[in-house]
Amino acid sequence: MSDLTLAPELSVSQWLNTPRPFSIAGLRGKVIFLHSFQLLCPGCVAESLPQVRRIERIFANTDLQVIGLHTVFEHHEAMTPTVLKAFIHEYRLTSPIGVDQADGQSDIPVTMRRYGFRGTPSSVLIGRDGAILHHAFGVEDDIALGARIGMALAAPVPAATPDENAEGCVAGICAAPAGAA
Amino acid sequence: MSDLTLAPELSVSQWLNTPRPFSIAGLRGKVIFLHSFQLLCPGCVAESLPQVRRIERIFANTDLQVIGLHTVFEHHEAMTPTVLKAFIHEYRLTSPIGVDQADGQSDIPVTMRRYGFRGTPSSVLIGRDGAILHHAFGVEDDIALGARIGMALAAPVPAATPDENAEGCVAGICAAPAGAA
Amino acid sequence: MSDLTLAPELSVSQWLNTPRPFSIAGLRGKVIFLHSFQLLCPGCVAESLPQVRRIERIFANTDLQVIGLHTVFEHHEAMTPTVLKAFIHEYRLTSPIGVDQADGQSDIPVTMRRYGFRGTPSSVLIGRDGAILHHAFGVEDDIALGARIGMALAAPVPAATPDENAEGCVAGICAAPAGAA
Amino acid sequence: MSDLTLAPELSVSQWLNTPRPFSIAGLRGKVIFLHSFQLLCPGCVAESLPQVRRIERIFANTDLQVIGLHTVFEHHEAMTPTVLKAFIHEYRLTSPIGVDQADGQSDIPVTMRRYGFRGTPSSVLIGRDGAILHHAFGVEDDIALGARIGMALAAPVPAATPDENAEGCVAGICAAPAGAA
Numbered sequence: 153m154s155d156l157t158l159a160p161e162l163s164v165s166q167w168l169n170t171p172r173p174f175s176i177a178g179l180r181g182k183v184i185f186l187h188s189f190q191l192l193c194p195g196c197v198a199e200s201l202p203q204v205r206r207i208e209r210i211f212a213n214t215d216l217q218v219i220g221l222h223t224v225f226e227h228h229e230a231m232t233p234t235v236l237k238a239f240i241h242e243y244r245l246t247s248p249i250g251v252d253q254a255d256g257q258s259d260i261p262v263t264m265r266r267y268g269f270r271g272t273p274s275s276v277l278i279g280r281d282g283a284i285l286h287h288a289f290g291v292e293d294d295i296a297l298g299a300r301i302g303m304a305l306a307a308p309v310p311a312a313t314p315d316e317n318a319e320g321c322v323a324g325i326c327a328a329p330a331g332a333a
Numbered sequence: 334m335s336d337l338t339l340a341p342e343l344s345v346s347q348w349l350n351t352p353r354p355f356s357i358a359g360l361r362g363k364v365i366f367l368h369s370f371q372l373l374c375p376g377c378v379a380e381s382l383p384q385v386r387r388i389e390r391i392f393a394n395t396d397l398q399v400i401g402l403h404t405v406f407e408h409h410e411a412m413t414p415t416v417l418k419a420f421i422h423e424y425r426l427t428s429p430i431g432v433d434q435a436d437g438q439s440d441i442p443v444t445m446r447r448y449g450f451r452g453t454p455s456s457v458l459i460g461r462d463g464a465i466l467h468h469a470f471g472v473e474d475d476i477a478l479g480a481r482i483g484m485a486l487a488a489p490v491p492a493a494t495p496d497e498n499a500e501g502c503v504a505g506i507c508a509a510p511a512g513a514a
Numbered sequence: 515m516s517d518l519t520l521a522p523e524l525s526v527s528q529w530l531n532t533p534r535p536f537s538i539a540g541l542r543g544k545v546i547f548l549h550s551f552q553l554l555c556p557g558c559v560a561e562s563l564p565q566v567r568r569i570e571r572i573f574a575n576t577d578l579q580v581i582g583l584h585t586v587f588e589h590h591e592a593m594t595p596t597v598l599k600a601f602i603h604e605y606r607l608t609s610p611i612g613v614d615q616a617d618g619q620s621d622i623p624v625t626m627r628r629y630g631f632r633g634t635p636s637s638v639l640i641g642r643d644g645a646i647l648h649h650a651f652g653v654e655d656d657i658a659l660g661a662r663i664g665m666a667l668a669a670p671v672p673a674a675t676p677d678e679n680a681e682g683c684v685a686g687i688c689a690a691p692a693g694a695a
Numbered sequence: 696m697s698d699l700t701l702a703p704e705l706s707v708s709q710w711l712n713t714p715r716p717f718s719i720a721g722l723r724g725k726v727i728f729l730h731s732f733q734l735l736c737p738g739c740v741a742e743s744l745p746q747v748r749r750i751e752r753i754f755a756n757t758d759l760q761v762i763g764l765h766t767v768f769e770h771h772e773a774m775t776p777t778v779l780k781a782f783i784h785e786y787r788l789t790s791p792i793g794v795d796q797a798d799g800q801s802d803i804p805v806t807m808r809r810y811g812f813r814g815t816p817s818s819v820l821i822g823r824d825g826a827i828l829h830h831a832f833g834v835e836d837d838i839a840l841g842a843r844i845g846m847a848l849a850a851p852v853p854a855a856t857p858d859e860n861a862e863g864c865v866a867g868i869c870a871a872p873a874g875a876a
Contacts, residue, residue, distance in 0.1 A: 192416075192423045197378055203838075210839045230419035235373075238411035242373045295746075296753045298841025299848075306849035384657075391658045476565075477572045479660025480667075487668035554778075554785045559740055592781035597735075600773035604735045 159184070159278045160266040162221070164250035166233055168240055174219055174248055176282065182215045183304045184278040188223045188252075188264060191231050191239040193272045199291040200273035201243060206294070207301070208247055214305055220249035223264040223272060228254075277301065281310050340365070340459045341447040343402070345431030347414055349421055355400055355429055357463065363396045364485045365459040369404045369433075369445060372412050372420040374453045380472040381454035382424060387475070388482070389428055395486055401430035404445040404453060409435075458482065462491050521546070521640045522628040524583070526612030528595055530602055536581055536610055538644065544577045545666045546640040550585045550614075550626060553593055553601040555634045561653040562635035563605060568656070569663070570609055576667055582611035585626040585634060590616075639663065643672050702727070702821045703809040705764070707793030709776055711783055717762055717791055719825065725758045726847045727821040731766045731795075731807060734774050734782040736815045742834040743816035744786060749837070750844070751790055757848055763792035766807040766815060771797075820844065824853050 159176050167173050176184065187204055189196035208218055224231045233251055240249065252261035267276060270289045277286040277300055286300050340357050348354050357365065368385055370377035389399050405412045414432055421430065433442035448457060451470045458467040458481055467481050521538050529535050538546065549566055551558035570580050586593045595613055602611065614623035629638060632651045639648040639662055648662050702719050710716050719727065730747055732739035751761050767774045776794055783792065795804035810819060813832045820829040820843055829843050 192419055194424055206836065206838050210836060210842065227419040227423070230416040235411040235416055238373055238408040242408070243375055293749065293753060294837035295749050295841035295844075298838035298843075299753065299845030300841075301838075302842030302845030303849045305842075306846045387655065387657050391655060391661065474568065474572060475656035476568050476660035476663075479657035479662075480572065480664030481660075482657075483661030483664030484668045486661075487665045554781055556786055559737075589781040589785070592778040597773040597778055600735055600770040604770070605737055 157283045159186075159276065159282055159284050160263070162219075162250060163253040163262040163266070164221075165253045166251040168233075168237065168249045168251070169246060170248035174217070174250070176278065179217050179278075180282055181280050181309050182217050183280060183301065183307075185216060185218045185275065185301065186221060186267075186278060187218070187275040188221045188267075188269050188272055190222065190224055190226075190272045191236055192227055195291065196273045197243075200275070201245065203291060203294065203297070204247070205245075207297070210298070211301065211305075216301060216305060218247040220245065220247060221252050221263060222249060223252040223261050223269060223274075224254075225259050225261065225264065225271075228259070277304060279304050280307055338464045340367075340457065340463055340465050341444070343400075343431060344434040344443040344447070345402075346434045347432040349414075349418065349430045349432070350427060351429035355398070355431070357459065360398055360459075361463055362461050362490050363398050364461060364482065364488075366397060366399045366456065366482065367402060367448075367459065368399070368456040369402045369448075369450050369453055371403065371405055371407070371453045372417055373408055376472065377454045378424075381456070382426065384472060384475065384478070385428070386426075388478070391479070392482065392486075397482060397486060399428040401426065401428060402433050402444060403430060404433040404442050404450060404455075405435075406440050406442065406445065406452075409440070458485060460485050461488055519645045521548075521638065521644055521646050522625070524548075524581075524612060525615040525624040525628070526583075527615045528613040530595075530599065530611045530613070531608060532610035536579070536612070538640065541579050541640075542644055543642050543671050544579050545642060545663065545669075547578060547580045547637065547663065548583060548629075548640065549580070549637040550583045550629075550631050550634055552584065552586055552588075552634045553598055554589055557653065558635045559605075562637070563607065565653060565656065565659070566609070567607075569659070572660070573663065573667075578663060578667060580609040582607065582609060583614050583625060584611060585614040585623050585631060585636075586616075587621050587623065587626065587633075590621070639666060641666050642669055700826045702729075702819065702825055702827050703806070705762075705793060706796040706805040706809070707764075708796045709794040711776075711780065711792045711794070712789060713791035717760070717793070719821065722760050722821075723825055724823055724852055725760050726823060726844065726850075728759060728761045728818065728844065729764060729810075729821065730761070730818040731764045731810075731812050731815055733765065733767055733769075733815045734779055735770055738834065739816045740786075743818070744788065746834060746837065746840070747790070748788075750840070753841070754844065754848075759844060759848060761790040763788065763790060764795050764806060765792060766795040766804050766812060766817075767797075768803050768807060768814075771802070820847060822847050823850055 161176050162174070164173065185207060187200060189200060191197070204218060204220070207216075222231070222236055236249075236251065252263045255262050255265070258265070267274075273291060275288050275292075276284050279285045285304055342357050343355070345354065366388060368381060370381060372378070385399060385401070388397075403412070403417055417430075417432065433444045436443050436446070439446070448455075454472060456469050456473075457465050460466045466485055523538050524536070526535065547569060549562060551562060553559070566580060566582070569578075584593070584598055598611075598613065614625045617624050617627070620627070629636075635653060637650050637654075638646050641647045647666055704719050705717070707716065728750060730743060732743060734740070747761060747763070750759075765774070765779055779792075779794065795806045798805050798808065801808070810817075816834060818831050819827050822828045828847055
């Protein structure tokens, strides 16, 4: 694995649906499905968010971690955290959702730029070793997506070294060992 | 036809997608499909608004008038006209949409209460004589909806009397004669 | 109405789902939805036959008469009446279905040729006066189809003349007056 | 792995879509998706066969082997090999399909009884070691199905012993080594 494929860290201004922040480093050892959306994006509402709910249900008893990222890059005046909270309530979204950190100089928020998302919906699948396994723009076929997540979950959990363990704690919060979730 | 079935007038604080206001009285002689929605209502976004677009396309060459009514009765802080404008842009809605007049004392806006809508999505079909032909809560079957509109359009255009013509002008704006649209 | 648009008569070798034969002449005064299918036609099975079931349900209390026509023009060795009977049982089709009369010299059966059907699924809507109101190849939009049937049902029932009445009786069977169904 | 979970052998009277017969033993080392259907089964036609086509497309470059089994247990007079051939042509099915061997004394064909299929559609997923990994009656969620196949493909290919190799050749035909397809 080259460092070039390592998933960049999240930059989030506000977390919803969770009492604690999440980080890529803190989830090392788990598989992560990170999906990027905007609440006024028709394809997100009609297709990718329902798919996320199916993923949550089907992998509920695995150590897959689903994380949503609200990557507002247009209509900033409309897609505020206040509106996002009402949206989450009406659409009954349950997994943790981070508001991508606005960039003072660009319409594109910070994490979206780091990951190179071309628009919404986008998603990345991150393996137990922190590498990006797949990067998608648009909605993918359910069977192909299921197969990728299944293969990622089948990978062995990497042995933790003391140093890695240290990195596993972020902002005073440490990830549970893989397999404990 | 009893007066009890006459469609009540609209009370709208702001019109979008149209340079001029619309009124039920001003449309006398035409068939009206009035649909009520909220931008954060999942059933509206997933089902009733796509159905409205199908209606607009299929009856484009008839004198059916489609009118949307944004009847916000919850999450008032989130579903503001600013957000509605972005929503209309993203979802490419093209027929006239009125913001239902807020009621200072109740969460239910004025027109919604007049029509007795129980929630969103709701719709009413109004005949050429101004009578309510059908009242629906939820999304209806396309074939049944098409049949009702087809039957309403097949009804003869009522002869206008001078008085009725006078009523056809509202707020300084007069509706085109039925059949001219 | 020109005679050129009059619906041609059916030529059926076997009727299923009905104890008595049907004819276009015998249904004068009613609206007829005649749909043509083959049991091994994927578009018929996936789309047009489910649409026919919706039509049957929605217009159950009107005098619309739905008639199916099994117009086999390929795989004649496979789509026999024996297989059609099992198909009707498994797919729970309930309206009368006629087996289109095979033509000894052509693959195209007799009624299919008379109507000029280009393939399956096809359908025609026949008005109360026996005229073809609409001719479709492929599956149509539900709203448009509902509107056409609604408009056809809204047409006045033509006054019967003694001669027309006589034509209304076919093979010893007379159609009920329109509106009685 | 207990012998109880080993996939039973196929008993097929006729193969379609393939010049050579297939066997479970001859595919040892590969993952097998075996799906059971009847051509007049509405759920098979509407849901499971389209899902099979998606599986074929998505796993085209893996060593997953898809096999269809026509398990006729009703309407035997209608669902003959002649009709099945026309069905395969119209529905453009491309993976190998075996006609399950009729049982002279029971309506249930031989392989269907061996596998304990309760009806159609049914399917089993068979691992590289010949064990049944999953048994389904009805159509499953695409994501869950994709995950199971992905995990099965991620399993290591078992080392072949000379004896196992011998069993790998059936009817004079030997399976290619896993990974070669």
